[in-house]
Amino acid sequence: MPPIVSVRDLTKTYAGGFTALDGVTLDIEEGEIIALLGPNGAGKTTLISTICGITMPSGGAVEVGGHDVVRDWRKARDMIGLVPQELSLEPFSTVWNNARFSRGLFDRPRDDAYLESLLRDLSLWEKRDAKVMELSGGMKRRVLIAKALAHRPRVLFLDEPTAGVDVELRKDMWRVVERLRGEGVTIILTTHYIEEAEAIADRIGVISRGRILLVERTEELMRRLGRKELRIELAEPVDDVPETLRRDGLERVDGGQALVYTYDTHAERTGITALLADLQAAGLQLADLSTSNSSLEEIFVGLVKEDA
Numbered sequence: 001m002p003p004i005v006s007v008r009d010l011t012k013t014y015a016g017g018f019t020a021l022d023g024v025t026l027d028i029e030e031g032e033i034i035a036l037l038g039p040n041g042a043g044k045t046t047l048i049s050t051i052c053g054i055t056m057p058s059g060g061a062v063e064v065g066g067h068d069v070v071r072d073w074r075k076a077r078d079m080i081g082l083v084p085q086e087l088s089l090e091p092f093s094t095v096w097n098n099a100r101f102s103r104g105l106f107d108r109p110r111d112d113a114y115l116e117s118l119l120r121d122l123s124l125w126e127k128r129d130a131k132v133m134e135l136s137g138g139m140k141r142r143v144l145i146a147k148a149l150a151h152r153p154r155v156l157f158l159d160e161p162t163a164g165v166d167v168e169l170r171k172d173m174w175r176v177v178e179r180l181r182g183e184g185v186t187i188i189l190t191t192h193y194i195e196e197a198e199a200i201a202d203r204i205g206v207i208s209r210g211r212i213l214l215v216e217r218t219e220e221l222m223r224r225l226g227r228k229e230l231r232i233e234l235a236e237p238v239d240d241v242p243e244t245l246r247r248d249g250l251e252r253v254d255g256g257q258a259l260v261y262t263y264d265t266h267a268e269r270t271g272i273t274a275l276l277a278d279l280q281a282a283g284l285q286l287a288d289l290s291t292s293n294s295s296l297e298e299i300f301v302g303l304v305k306e307d308a
């Protein structure tokens, strides 16, 4: 199957001469959830707006559902729902009408049953007759999502959907995302929350300074770049790491109550056997051992640092 979103060699230089996208190529398969991670100003919003046909590209091409987003923008846009970072609502209109008009904009026939289920999913049903200007910030964000989904888009863009929202909204949001995933909707989200990307995305793309540093399946990224930590709880705390134990990757933590050894899971020798032997030789009593994967956060910070 051809990708539902195809980005080829995309560049964007803003009027002031700043290049926000510098040759981005990316294919997104129908039904997948992809998270775009990157520091502030990396170009995530510019990429999304260009795919959505809101920002004009300076070079390259973007197709959504096989439609060029510049030449054939109407057909491309018809498939897309966008939840922007900034509020863009009709303040004097009610919640219900905001969602209903959005359907109308896309030339969809009235479907009150669908709008009702959408508003219920987003915990907006009770507020359907309230004017948008009377709502709290979190509620307004819910309305933005309802608006974006009102015409049942096949591709949904969420630009930092959970930045500054409370736990309840975050939960509602992920419930909606799960339901959409079940319906085969393709979802592209930008986020600063790495745990979020790790938890819900099938693939993760890392963007820095207008370029895609990598795009990889979430679990492969974890595996390929993942380092592991071995945590050694000591029966008695140590004031200092004994000379014979000192090595790269070993740290004394928690006031000497534990040692943490970071190692590469793919290295020929992880150094664990030698470390454990040396611990025994040094006469240290172990209370417990545990391992954990180092988080995507560290991987991400490492990548962006390398790029800089």
Ligand SMILES: Nc1ncnc2c1ncn2[C@@H]1O[C@H](COP(=O)(O)OP(=O)(O)OP(=O)(O)O)[C@@H](O)[C@H]1O
Pocket (backbone or CB within 6 Å): 014, 015, 016, 018, 019, 020, 038, 039, 040, 041, 042, 043, 044, 045, 046, 047
């Ligand atoms: N209309 C514009 N005119 C000039 N420069 C712009 C414009 N919009 C964005 N930029 C610049 O392009 C760069 C990328 O911005 P963009 O909003 O795409 O980044 P981002 O990755 O979404 O960042 P954030 O995580 O802060 O939202 C930034 O340096 C920004 O200042």
